[in-house]
Amino acid sequence: ASLSLSAAEPLGIGRMATADEIAGWDIDVRPDGQGLPPGQGSVMNGELLYESRCASCHGSFGEGIDRWPVLAGGYDTLTLERPTKTVGSYWPYASTLWDYIYRAMPFSAPRSLSVDETYAVSAYVLYLNDIVDDDFVLTQGNLARIEMPNREGFFVDNRPDSPNTRCMQECARPDQLEMVGTIGGITPVGHFRADVDAPAASHDAQKSLED
Amino acid sequence: ASLSLSAAEPLGIGRMATADEIAGWDIDVRPDGQGLPPGQGSVMNGELLYESRCASCHGSFGEGIDRWPVLAGGYDTLTLERPTKTVGSYWPYASTLWDYIYRAMPFSAPRSLSVDETYAVSAYVLYLNDIVDDDFVLTQGNLARIEMPNREGFFVDNRPDSPNTRCMQECARPDQLEMVGTIGGITPVGHFRADVDAPAASHDAQKSLED
Amino acid sequence: AAAASGVAVAASVNTDNLPPNEPSWSRQLGHGVVDSPYGMPSTYEQHVVRRTVPWLTAESISSISMTPLADLKGIITPNGLVFERYHAGVPLINPDEHRLILHGLVERPLIFTMDDLMRFPSASEIKFIECPANGGMEWKGAQMEALQFTHGMLSCCEWTGVPLRVLLQEAGVKPEGKWILAEGADGAHMSRSIPLEKALDDTLVVYAQNGERLRPEQGYPLRLINPGWEGNTSIKWLRRLEVGDQPWYHREETSKYTDLLANGKARKFSFVQEANSVITHPCPEKPIRQSGFIEIEGLAWSGRGHIKQVDISFDGGVSWVPAQLKGLVLPKALTRFSLVTRWEGQTWLLQARAMDETGYVQPTLKQLREVRGTNSIYHKNSIHTWKVAANGEVTNVQIT
Amino acid sequence: AAAASGVAVAASVNTDNLPPNEPSWSRQLGHGVVDSPYGMPSTYEQHVVRRTVPWLTAESISSISMTPLADLKGIITPNGLVFERYHAGVPLINPDEHRLILHGLVERPLIFTMDDLMRFPSASEIKFIECPANGGMEWKGAQMEALQFTHGMLSCCEWTGVPLRVLLQEAGVKPEGKWILAEGADGAHMSRSIPLEKALDDTLVVYAQNGERLRPEQGYPLRLINPGWEGNTSIKWLRRLEVGDQPWYHREETSKYTDLLANGKARKFSFVQEANSVITHPCPEKPIRQSGFIEIEGLAWSGRGHIKQVDISFDGGVSWVPAQLKGLVLPKALTRFSLVTRWEGQTWLLQARAMDETGYVQPTLKQLREVRGTNSIYHKNSIHTWKVAANGEVTNVQIT
Ligand code: HEC
Ligand code: HEC
Ligand SMILES: [Ca+2]
Ligand SMILES: [Ca+2]
Ligand SMILES: [Ca+2]
Ligand SMILES: [Ca+2]
Ligand SMILES: [Ca+2]
Ligand SMILES: [Ca+2]
Ligand SMILES: [Co+2]
Ligand SMILES: [Co+2]
Known part of the structure; x- marks a missing residue:
C-alpha cells in the first residue's frame, strides 16, 4: 500500500505548509528525544515553579489534592490490589513527562510554560519521584538518557487473550454460580427510581446538592 | 397474506377497545355514506353558520380571503392554464366535504361543530357551488346520493407514464436545448447571497420585514 | 501540492489563531460534560436550519419547511433538520394520554397505549420521506433559487416501530378488509386511505427516529411510515387505524394529492415517489x-x-x-x-x-x-x- | 386480546384526553413551521439526556458523560445524546480559523482549511465509538445501577469525512513512515500514535456526524475516527498529523490507556474494542x-x-x-x-x-x-x- 501512496498523482488540494507554520505546532517529543527543543531547567528552579503553578492540584509532594492526579510515589504497588500509578511508578519514558507538561499543563493554562520552565518543572517532578537528585539540571541532551523505573513494564497488545467458546448447554455448574449484587447508592438513579438517595447526574448538580 | 393474518396467535398486547371508545373517535365518512351520523341541516341554517364561522377566511361566496382556500366556483377551469379547483369544480364526492368539515373546520377550532351544524354548513357550501338549491336540507339519508360535477374526473394511478431511457450519447440536439432561468427574488436566499432583496425564511420573519 | 489553490483567508479571519500561533481555544479550558445534557450544533452552524418560503401558504400553521440539503452529508438527516409539513400545527401530545385504536373489519378491535406498542417486537429501517409536492413549484418554470427550496421537502432517518402487519395480525383482519384509514390526533385529524397490501408489506407504526423518540414535528409520540410513498400518507400523531373494504376518498386524496393532467382528468392514489x-x-x-x-x-x-x-x-x-x-x-x-x-x-x-x-x-x-x-x-x-x-x-x- | 395486559392508566393521566373524548391537542392548532428552525425533542422526553457520575472525576472539564442507551432504538445515536469524553473541556473553534497540518515523513507537508478538506472525495460510514473505559468501573465488582452507567460510553453515528489514506496520498508518505501522531487543538492537545497500517485501512478524517457538521463535544470542526478502536485514538478537534518511524509514547498511551495486569506488567497499544x-x-x-x-x-x-x-x-x-x-x-x-x-x-x-x-x-x-x-x-x-x-x-x- 505504501508504494501506491507516494506514486499517486496529488489532487492538488490544500497548499504546502511552511516550516514556520509547522514549527509553531510541532510540539511532540519522543522517547529518543526527537522533538525536544534546546533548553534546560534545574530541579531547584522547578521547585519554585511547581509550588506556584502545580502544587495547588497535585500537592507539594506530588501526592494529589482531592481527586487531582497523584504524580509521585507508588513504587512497587503495581501488583497490589490498589496500585498507585505515577510518573515514577508507572511511566516508561521521561520524554512523556516533558511532552505532556508542555502540551497540557498547567491544566487551566495549557501552553503557558516556556521551554526552560518545562525542563525545570519536569526535572522537579522527576526529583519528587526520586529519579534525579536535587542538583540535577534537565536538558535537551540528557532527557532521553534518563532511565525510568518501569521502562520494562509494558508489552504490545497480544489479544485475544481470554478465550471463550460458544457453549450452548451445561456451560457452567448452577451450584457453583456465585451472584454478587451492586454496591448501591453511588450512581445517579433518581430519574427512574423514587426510593433512593443517590448522587446527581452532573458535577454542577452534585455540587449544589452538597452545598 | 390475509389468511395468515387471522390465523396467527395474538401476542396479547393491548386490550379490546370498547364500542364507546371507538364511537368517540370513529368520525370518518365514505362516499357511500358509511360513517354519517343521523342528523340534518338546511342551506338556510348553514348560511348563518357559514357567515359567522367560515366566511372570515373563505369569503362570503367561498371566493377565499387573501391566500385562504377558495371553496366555490371554478367550473370548467380544469383544463385552463390556471385551474380553480374547488369543492364544486374538482371534488368527486359530497361525503368528503362533510367528513373534512367535521374533522378539521373551522381551522382554529376543529371538532367544534355539532353533527347538525356540519350538515347545515356542508349544505351551504354545496349551495355556494350551485350543487343544491337554497331550500335544500342535507341529511344522513340523501348525502351519498348527491352527484358532484367532477365525479368522473379521476383515474387510478397508472404510472410509470413518462418513459425515459438510459441514453449516454447524443441524447438531445444541442442546438435545440432551450435554457430558461429562474424568476428571481421570490425565495429566501439572504443566508448565502448578499446582493439580493428576497423574502425571509419564515412567516414570522417575513411579517416583521413587511411591517 | 496545489499552487493554484491557496488557503483562502477571509477578511474576518483572526491570524492570531493561525499557525505558527497557538489559537485562543488551545490555550484555555472549554466547557465540561453535561453542560448540555442534550447537545446542540456549534454556534458557527447557525445558518444550517430549516427554512420556508412564506408566500407558499397563508400562514405557518398549515405549511412546510425544507431541509438544508446543501449542508448535509451522508444519508442520515439529523432530527433537528427533518423537513416539516402539517396542516394544523404541531400538537404537544402527552404520551401517557395518547392512544391508538385499531378497529373496523377486524376480529378484535384493540386499543394501545404507547407502552403497549413498545412491547411489540420492533423493527428499524433507514427510509427517506418526501413530500410529493417537492419540486412542485417548478412545473411551470424555475423559480426556486436554492437547493433547499427546489428539493428540500426530503429527509432520511432510521425509523423504529412496529410493522403494521404485526398489529393487524394482533387484531385479525377479516377477509373483506382491503383498505385502511389512518388518522392523526392533530387538529387536522389528517386522514388517508392505504391499501391493505402496503400495510402488509412494509408500513411501520413508528415511535422513534434516529435512535430517539419521534420529534414533535414528525408525529410524537406515534406516526405511520409508508416507505417510498408520498409523505402525506405517513400519518403523524397517529391515533386511529380503521380497516374497511374500500377507500374513504377524504380531502387529502381528492382535493389534494391528486394530480391534475392537461386534459382535466386527475390521477388518484398516486402513492409512489418515483426515482x-x-x-x-x-x-x-x-x-x-x-x-x-x-x-x-x-x-x-x-x-x-x-x-x-x-x-x-x-x-x-x-x-x-x-x-x-x-x-x-x-x-x-x-x-x-x-x-x-x-x-x-x-x-x-x-x-x-x-x-x-x-x-x-x-x-x-x-x-x-x-x-x-x-x-x-x-x-x-x-x-x-x-x-x-x-x-x-x-x-x-x-x-x- | 390480552386479558392479563390492560392499558395501565397512571395516576397523572387526564381522562379527558382519552377516548371517547377528543383530546385537548386535537381541538386546537399547534405551533407552525420554523417555530424551531433547528428542532428539539418533545418536552415529555426531558429525561432522555446524557448523564455523568460526578465522583468519577475531579471536575466536569476532564470527564465523561454517558449515552442513555435504555431509551434509544435502532443503531443510530442522535447527535445530542452521543457520549462526551474530553480532557480539557469542549473548545469553541471558529471553523474558518481552524487548520490541519500534515507533515513529518512526507514528500509534501500540507496545510488544509476546512474548505480544502471538504473538497476531497468524501466517505460516509456508520461506526460505533466507545471509550475503552466503558464498563471499567466494574472490574472489582458491580457498582453501577443503570445501563446508562454500565455501558453508556458508547454511541454509533454515520460519520462523513475524507479517508486518511487520501490525505496521506496527497502528501506522499516516505518509505520510513510507519506511525502517525494525531493531535487535537483543545487545551489538552490530546495526542495518540496510530500505526500507518490503520491509517491506510479505514481511518477517517471526519467533519460530519449523522448528516450535519460535527457537534462541538465530538470535535467540531474536525476529528479522527478510527473505526472499532478505543475512542481515545479518534482525536477530536484534530489540528495536526505527523508521520514518523516509531510511536511517541505520549501520556495517553503510557500513563493512560495501557492495561495493567495482576503481575504488574501492562499491555500497550491495545487499540481494538473486542466484541x-x-x-x-x-x-x-x-x-x-x-x-x-x-x-x-x-x-x-x-x-x-x-x-x-x-x-x-x-x-x-x-x-x-x-x-x-x-x-x-x-x-x-x-x-x-x-x-x-x-x-x-x-x-x-x-x-x-x-x-x-x-x-x-x-x-x-x-x-x-x-x-x-x-x-x-x-x-x-x-x-x-x-x-x-x-x-x-x-x-x-x-x-x-
Ligand atoms: C487546576 C489543576 C491543575 C494544575 C494547576 C496542574 N495540573 Fe497537572 N493535571 C491536572 C489534571 C485534571 C490532570 C489530568 C488531566 C486529564 O484528565 O487528562 C493533570 C495531569 C497531570 C499529569 C499527568 C498525570 C498522570 O498520571 O497521567 C502531570 C504529569 C501533570 N498534570 C503535571 C502538572 C504540572 C507539572 C503542573 C504545573 C506546571 C500541573 N500539572 C498543574 C490538574 C492540574
Ligand atoms: C381561520 C381560517 C379558517 C376558517 C375560519 C375556516 N377555514 Fe376552512 N380552511 C382553512 C385553511 C387554512 C384550510 C386548508 C387547511 C390545510 O392546509 O390543510 C381550509 C380548508 C377548508 C376546506 C378544504 C378546501 C380544499 O379545497 O381542500 C373546506 C371545505 C373548508 N375549509 C371549509 C370550512 C368551513 C365549512 C368553515 C367553517 C365551519 C371553515 N372552513 C372555516 C381556513 C379556515
Ligand atoms: Ca514532531
Ligand atoms: Ca522541596
Ligand atoms: Ca369508520
Ligand atoms: Ca346568501
Ligand atoms: Ca420492543
Ligand atoms: Ca466532497
Ligand atoms: Co400522489
Ligand atoms: Co487500549
Whole structure:
C-alpha cells in the first residue's frame, strides 16, 4: 500500500505548509528525544515553579489534592490490589513527562510554560519521584538518557487473550454460580427510581446538592 | 397474506377497545355514506353558520380571503392554464366535504361543530357551488346520493407514464436545448447571497420585514 | 501540492489563531460534560436550519419547511433538520394520554397505549420521506433559487416501530378488509386511505427516529411510515387505524394529492415517489470556489426500491457519464452518488439522472410535461439542471 | 386480546384526553413551521439526556458523560445524546480559523482549511465509538445501577469525512513512515500514535456526524475516527498529523490507556474494542411491567468487524439460546439483537454473549479476570448480567 501512496498523482488540494507554520505546532517529543527543543531547567528552579503553578492540584509532594492526579510515589504497588500509578511508578519514558507538561499543563493554562520552565518543572517532578537528585539540571541532551523505573513494564497488545467458546448447554455448574449484587447508592438513579438517595447526574448538580 | 393474518396467535398486547371508545373517535365518512351520523341541516341554517364561522377566511361566496382556500366556483377551469379547483369544480364526492368539515373546520377550532351544524354548513357550501338549491336540507339519508360535477374526473394511478431511457450519447440536439432561468427574488436566499432583496425564511420573519 | 489553490483567508479571519500561533481555544479550558445534557450544533452552524418560503401558504400553521440539503452529508438527516409539513400545527401530545385504536373489519378491535406498542417486537429501517409536492413549484418554470427550496421537502432517518402487519395480525383482519384509514390526533385529524397490501408489506407504526423518540414535528409520540410513498400518507400523531373494504376518498386524496393532467382528468392514489435525484455539490448554496479537482456529489432515491445507477451530464443532457454510488445503498433510502473531475472555469449545464432497480429512468422535464401538463403540483421528479457559470456561481435553470 | 395486559392508566393521566373524548391537542392548532428552525425533542422526553457520575472525576472539564442507551432504538445515536469524553473541556473553534497540518515523513507537508478538506472525495460510514473505559468501573465488582452507567460510553453515528489514506496520498508518505501522531487543538492537545497500517485501512478524517457538521463535544470542526478502536485514538478537534518511524509514547498511551495486569506488567497499544454486548430491554431503567409476551433486546458490537451471532442466557450462563440479529448488520457498528419469549414472573439471570466474524466469543467475567486481574481499567468486555426479580425489577449483578 505504501508504494501506491507516494506514486499517486496529488489532487492538488490544500497548499504546502511552511516550516514556520509547522514549527509553531510541532510540539511532540519522543522517547529518543526527537522533538525536544534546546533548553534546560534545574530541579531547584522547578521547585519554585511547581509550588506556584502545580502544587495547588497535585500537592507539594506530588501526592494529589482531592481527586487531582497523584504524580509521585507508588513504587512497587503495581501488583497490589490498589496500585498507585505515577510518573515514577508507572511511566516508561521521561520524554512523556516533558511532552505532556508542555502540551497540557498547567491544566487551566495549557501552553503557558516556556521551554526552560518545562525542563525545570519536569526535572522537579522527576526529583519528587526520586529519579534525579536535587542538583540535577534537565536538558535537551540528557532527557532521553534518563532511565525510568518501569521502562520494562509494558508489552504490545497480544489479544485475544481470554478465550471463550460458544457453549450452548451445561456451560457452567448452577451450584457453583456465585451472584454478587451492586454496591448501591453511588450512581445517579433518581430519574427512574423514587426510593433512593443517590448522587446527581452532573458535577454542577452534585455540587449544589452538597452545598 | 390475509389468511395468515387471522390465523396467527395474538401476542396479547393491548386490550379490546370498547364500542364507546371507538364511537368517540370513529368520525370518518365514505362516499357511500358509511360513517354519517343521523342528523340534518338546511342551506338556510348553514348560511348563518357559514357567515359567522367560515366566511372570515373563505369569503362570503367561498371566493377565499387573501391566500385562504377558495371553496366555490371554478367550473370548467380544469383544463385552463390556471385551474380553480374547488369543492364544486374538482371534488368527486359530497361525503368528503362533510367528513373534512367535521374533522378539521373551522381551522382554529376543529371538532367544534355539532353533527347538525356540519350538515347545515356542508349544505351551504354545496349551495355556494350551485350543487343544491337554497331550500335544500342535507341529511344522513340523501348525502351519498348527491352527484358532484367532477365525479368522473379521476383515474387510478397508472404510472410509470413518462418513459425515459438510459441514453449516454447524443441524447438531445444541442442546438435545440432551450435554457430558461429562474424568476428571481421570490425565495429566501439572504443566508448565502448578499446582493439580493428576497423574502425571509419564515412567516414570522417575513411579517416583521413587511411591517 | 496545489499552487493554484491557496488557503483562502477571509477578511474576518483572526491570524492570531493561525499557525505558527497557538489559537485562543488551545490555550484555555472549554466547557465540561453535561453542560448540555442534550447537545446542540456549534454556534458557527447557525445558518444550517430549516427554512420556508412564506408566500407558499397563508400562514405557518398549515405549511412546510425544507431541509438544508446543501449542508448535509451522508444519508442520515439529523432530527433537528427533518423537513416539516402539517396542516394544523404541531400538537404537544402527552404520551401517557395518547392512544391508538385499531378497529373496523377486524376480529378484535384493540386499543394501545404507547407502552403497549413498545412491547411489540420492533423493527428499524433507514427510509427517506418526501413530500410529493417537492419540486412542485417548478412545473411551470424555475423559480426556486436554492437547493433547499427546489428539493428540500426530503429527509432520511432510521425509523423504529412496529410493522403494521404485526398489529393487524394482533387484531385479525377479516377477509373483506382491503383498505385502511389512518388518522392523526392533530387538529387536522389528517386522514388517508392505504391499501391493505402496503400495510402488509412494509408500513411501520413508528415511535422513534434516529435512535430517539419521534420529534414533535414528525408525529410524537406515534406516526405511520409508508416507505417510498408520498409523505402525506405517513400519518403523524397517529391515533386511529380503521380497516374497511374500500377507500374513504377524504380531502387529502381528492382535493389534494391528486394530480391534475392537461386534459382535466386527475390521477388518484398516486402513492409512489418515483426515482429522483439532485446534485447537492455544487449547487446555488455551494458554488465552486476553486478551480481544479472537484467532487460532484448528490442524492438519489426511489420509492420503488434500490437506486441502481446515476448518470451525470455536463451539457444539459446531450451526453452522460456514469457516477459512482457510495456508502450504503438501501431500498427506499437516500443514496449518495459521486463523480470526481476537474473544473477550470468552464460553464456547465449540470444534471443527474437516476435509474432504480425496476429499470425506471428519471424523465426529462420535457417528457414529464408532455404527459402531465403543468398543473399536476405533485410528483415532479424530472431531471434537474444547475447552471454553473464561469465564475463558479450556480443557478437553477430549466432545459426545455 | 390480552386479558392479563390492560392499558395501565397512571395516576397523572387526564381522562379527558382519552377516548371517547377528543383530546385537548386535537381541538386546537399547534405551533407552525420554523417555530424551531433547528428542532428539539418533545418536552415529555426531558429525561432522555446524557448523564455523568460526578465522583468519577475531579471536575466536569476532564470527564465523561454517558449515552442513555435504555431509551434509544435502532443503531443510530442522535447527535445530542452521543457520549462526551474530553480532557480539557469542549473548545469553541471558529471553523474558518481552524487548520490541519500534515507533515513529518512526507514528500509534501500540507496545510488544509476546512474548505480544502471538504473538497476531497468524501466517505460516509456508520461506526460505533466507545471509550475503552466503558464498563471499567466494574472490574472489582458491580457498582453501577443503570445501563446508562454500565455501558453508556458508547454511541454509533454515520460519520462523513475524507479517508486518511487520501490525505496521506496527497502528501506522499516516505518509505520510513510507519506511525502517525494525531493531535487535537483543545487545551489538552490530546495526542495518540496510530500505526500507518490503520491509517491506510479505514481511518477517517471526519467533519460530519449523522448528516450535519460535527457537534462541538465530538470535535467540531474536525476529528479522527478510527473505526472499532478505543475512542481515545479518534482525536477530536484534530489540528495536526505527523508521520514518523516509531510511536511517541505520549501520556495517553503510557500513563493512560495501557492495561495493567495482576503481575504488574501492562499491555500497550491495545487499540481494538473486542466484541461486546448488552441487553437494553429489560434493564434497570426499563423493568418488566407486564407479564406475557416480551422482546428481549440489546446491542452488540465488535471492533474486529461484523457481529455474527448473539446468544442469550436466562440462567446466568448455564444454558444459551440464539438470538436474532435485526436491522442493519454493519462492520464495527452497533448491531441490534432480539429474542421474543414470555415472562410470567420468573426470576432471570439475563445475559447476552456476542460472537464476531473472526469467531471471537465474548468472555465471561471470570475468564477476563483470570487473565487480566482487576486493575486493567480498560477493555472490560465481559458478559454482563441483569437480575430480573419476580416483580420485574432489574438490577446489575455479577456472576463469579
Ligand atoms: C487546576 C489543576 C491543575 C494544575 C494547576 C496542574 N495540573 Fe497537572 N493535571 C491536572 C489534571 C485534571 C490532570 C489530568 C488531566 C486529564 O484528565 O487528562 C493533570 C495531569 C497531570 C499529569 C499527568 C498525570 C498522570 O498520571 O497521567 C502531570 C504529569 C501533570 N498534570 C503535571 C502538572 C504540572 C507539572 C503542573 C504545573 C506546571 C500541573 N500539572 C498543574 C490538574 C492540574
Ligand atoms: C381561520 C381560517 C379558517 C376558517 C375560519 C375556516 N377555514 Fe376552512 N380552511 C382553512 C385553511 C387554512 C384550510 C386548508 C387547511 C390545510 O392546509 O390543510 C381550509 C380548508 C377548508 C376546506 C378544504 C378546501 C380544499 O379545497 O381542500 C373546506 C371545505 C373548508 N375549509 C371549509 C370550512 C368551513 C365549512 C368553515 C367553517 C365551519 C371553515 N372552513 C372555516 C381556513 C379556515
Ligand atoms: Ca514532531
Ligand atoms: Ca522541596
Ligand atoms: Ca369508520
Ligand atoms: Ca346568501
Ligand atoms: Ca420492543
Ligand atoms: Ca466532497
Ligand atoms: Co400522489
Ligand atoms: Co487500549
